[in-house]
Amino acid sequence: MSGGRVKIGIDGLDQMMGGGLVPGSIAAIIGSYGTGKTSFALQFLWDGVQLGEHTIYISLEEREDRIFEYMAQKGWNYKPFLNKLITVLKLDPSDFNLAINRIKNELPELIRTVGAIRVVIDPISLFEDLFESNSLRRQEMFRFVEGLRDQQCTVVMTSETDRDNPYASRHNLIEYLCDTVIILRYVRPDDLSDVHLALEVVKMRLSSHSREIKPYEILQDKILVHSEANVF
Ligand SMILES: Nc1ncnc2c1ncn2[C@@H]1O[C@H](COP(=O)(O)OP(=O)(O)O)[C@@H](O)[C@H]1O
Ligand SMILES: [Mg+2]
Structure with a gap:
């Protein structure tokens, strides 16, 4: 924690949120495939592990061994922490x-x-x-998120985007339920030059935050937010 905040462990992004997430809050990271949701989530986990915190990673998509492979690729010495500070659980949504x-x-x-x-x-x-149905989903998700709030932990959930709106989650729901919303998206310049990635913090309850749009890169061992650069 820094200044009472729970850092994600990505410098520029934590700064944009006044130091990190509010302890006990629930954050959504929304982006289409390949924007780095899993990488951001893992970074958040690893920052905690380094502080000696217990962490849980519920994966609905990638198998446990893939998650461990990601950590190894990043050069993290995760093995001593398995089933101690790191609990990874793969759920089969089928x-x-x-x-x-x-x-x-x-x-x-x-x-x-x-x-x-x-x-x-x-x-x-x-x-x-x-x-x-939408109504069942809304009702159950509301209950689920409220249940998480009763816990002592800080939660990061990721979501695919709505097919037609890169600022909305697939079911247009968690952005209302969560305290913090971070949007990851592709920026494709009109001249069809390189595709870039950009992030923004669009919502943060009980806290001021930056509304700037910042480019970022996913490197082998870390996520780099170009705080000095502007996308627009
Ligand atoms: N270790 C790595 N080194 C370099 N690039 C990576 C690494 N891990 C992921 N990436 C890049 O980040 C992209 C997004 O990865 P990921 O976090 O799985 O996104 P998402 O969960 O949003 O689908 C990958 O498609 C790849 O281009
Ligand atoms: Mg992913």
Whole structure:
């Protein structure tokens, strides 16, 4: 923590949020595939591990071994922390009842048992897909997020974007439920020169934050936010 904030561990981004996430808050990182959601989420986890915090990574997309591969690629010595400070759990969203049950009922229990300070759900959009109707999804997600609020941990959930709107999550829901919303997106200049990545903090409850749009790069071992540069 820095100045009472929970850092994501990405310099420029933490600065944009006044030092990091508010402890106990719930953040959404929204972006289309390949924008770096998993990389951001892992960085948040690893920052906690380095502080000796217990962390949980719920993966609905990538298998456990892929998650570990990511960490190894980044040069993180994660192995001594496995099943100690790092708990990774892959849920199969194709088994509807099991996935819903485990997320709804077992996750709060797991957070308590592990004493998790940081929790990642990547991506929550695959969980949201499971509900049969919009009204059921809204009702269940509201309950789920409120349940997370009763815990002591800070949560980062990622989501795919809405097909037609890069500023909205796939189901147009978590941006309202979460305290903080970070948007990751591609910027394609009109002249069809290089595609860039840009991020912005569009919402942060109970805190002031930067509204600037900053370019970033995903490097082998870290995420680099170009704080000095402007996209527009
Ligand atoms: N270790 C790495 N070194 C360099 N680039 C990487 C590395 N990991 C991921 N990337 C780049 O970041 C992109 C986004 O990765 P990822 O975090 O999986 O995005 P998302 O979860 O949004 O789909 C990848 O397509 C790749 O271009
Ligand atoms: Mg991902």
